Amino acid sequence: MRELVGGGTAPTRYEIGRVAKPEEIQARDISVLPANAGLPPGHRTTREGKGLYSSLCATCHGPNGEGRESYAALVGGRGSLTGAKPVLTVGSYWPFATTVWDYIHRAMPYVAPGTLTPDQVYALTAFLLHAEGIIGEDTEMNERTLPLVKMPNRDGFVADPRPDIGSKKGGPRHRPEPRDRPPPLLGELDDTLTDSFQDYGVIKVFKSVRLPSARVKA
Ligand code: HEC
Incomplete structure (x- = not known):
């Protein structure tokens, strides 16, 4: 209890709600970061993704994305970002394949988010990556291979320069652009991706392109 001005005490706890159960926390703790942190086990190729996409996604996003x-x-628009009408898609815009997985898992299909199994999400992600020509028809997407996919626009972002967007350690976020660093060895890849993801901060600043405001996402 804390003393209030003018007497009396204020409760330090309000005794409402209850402690969340581990399974309730787990159900919400679904974020997947670029370096595969949080990707559940699972595996599928575009072959399985094709049928799923047709039945669950094509009505809104078109038969071929x-x-x-x-x-x-979701597909196409490569090379349009510096033009007058940028088309932002998985292939033209998204820097990490793991974010595609996270987004589909968390938010799609639009009318029933959260209903897809991990295997279904691997299949749908594989379908979109294959439709973009980023992976082959037989390339299996799983918790190990997906983070290794290099997206076409991976280097198309710059760090958020605002000084109040600090790192967890309190220092400024400015660090060398990923492409200014030596290429990572395979064993180092995961750490490198985590680091560079943190560089981007929450807001992604897009190089030399003015985006229509409705499409800018945090
Ligand atoms: C009922 C229509 C509908 C269906 C069905 C649907 N989506 Fe979407 N999808 C949307 C809408 C609307 C958005 C934009 C949501 C937003 O910006 O908040 C979206 C956004 C997306 C995006 C992000 C696009 C971007 O670049 O911003 C992806 C990826 C995606 N959907 C994949 C899928 C997949 C995979 C399925 C099938 C499992 C699916 N969607 C089914 C309506 C739909």
């Missing part, structure tokens, strides 16, 4: 009316294109 080309988008439809007001629904976003």
